[in-house]
Amino acid sequence: GDSVTQMEGPVTLSEEAFLTINCTYTATGYPSLFWYVQYPGEGLQLLLKATKADDKGSNKGFEATYRKETTSFHLEKGSVQVSDSAVYFCALIDQTGANNLFFGTGTRLTVIP
Amino acid sequence: NAGVTQTPKFRILKIGQSMTLQCTQDMNHNYMYWYRQDPGMGLKLIYYSVGAGITDKGEVPNGYNVSRSTTEDFPLRLELAAPSQTSVYFCASRDRGPNTEAFFGQGTRLTVV
Numbered sequence: 001g002d003s004v005t006q007m008e009g010p011v012t013l014s015e016e017a018f019l020t021i022n023c024t025y026t027a028t029g030y031p032s033l034f035w036y037v038q039y040p041g042e043g044l045q046l047l048l049k050a051t052k053a054d055d056k057g058s059n060k061g062f063e064a065t066y067r068k069e070t071t072s073f074h075l076e077k078g079s080v081q082v083s084d085s086a087v088y089f090c091a092l093i094d095q096t097g098a099n100n101l102f103f104g105t106g107t108r109l110t111v112i113p
Numbered sequence: 114n115a116g117v118t119q120t121p122k123f124r125i126l127k128i129g130q131s132m133t134l135q136c137t138q139d140m141n142h143n144y145m146y147w148y149r150q151d152p153g154m155g156l157k158l159i160y161y162s163v164g165a166g167i168t169d170k171g172e173v174p175n176g177y178n179v180s181r182s183t184t185e186d187f188p189l190r191l192e193l194a195a196p197s198q199t200s201v202y203f204c205a206s207r208d209r210g211p212n213t214e215a216f217f218g219q220g221t222r223l224t225v226v
Contacts, residue, residue, distance in 0.1 A: 032212045
């Protein structure tokens with residue numbers, strides 16, 4: 001079945017460091033791919049998305065490119081800030097009639113000054 | 114625009130008690146979901162619904178029940194609370210389709226003692 005695999009956390013970085021959080025997926029066909037962010041004490045909110053191969057989603061300095069050949073959607077940011085400390089979830093929606101939504105396990109990022 | 118509203122925000126239950134977690138969305142979304150998030154863990158799908166009158170089990174449905182009598186409301190019922198149900202519960206909704214964003218409520222923190 002469809003699934004999303006994220007890199008294990010937690011991840012701790014110094015401010016202004018480069019961030020990569022890996023995400024790979026298994027799906028039939030070409031799903032839509034998403035990154036959600038959960039700040040402390042809150043629900044998840046959409047960070048960015050990509051709906052077809054080679055699309056790049058971007059928001060708030062974060063980017064992720066839909067790579068069909070490697071079935072990946074890695075999240076990157078060139079210079080993280082303390083305010084980026086949160087849990088990041090990779091997700092997909094399959095292209096079957098059900099359009100099921102699948103989440104990865106989440107990766108906790110802590111950015112230290 | 115209220116989005117997804119969950120009540121209550123916090124609740125303490127004694128073992129064996131029952132309660133209903135309320136979830137309402139005002140975006141006319143067809144799809145609604147209930148997740149639980151244990152400390153330091155990812156999301157686990159409890160139940161979901163693709164429209165009024167239609168519900169289906171997710172990954173961890175035991176000990177819970179749902180109903181979907183209207184498009185707006187998707188309550189989650191715990192009949193006999195157990196300590197293993199101590200968790201944070203999130204309701205989410207999204208529009209039908211393969212590319213649509215999921216909107217989350219703020220969560221209900223439940224403790225069973």
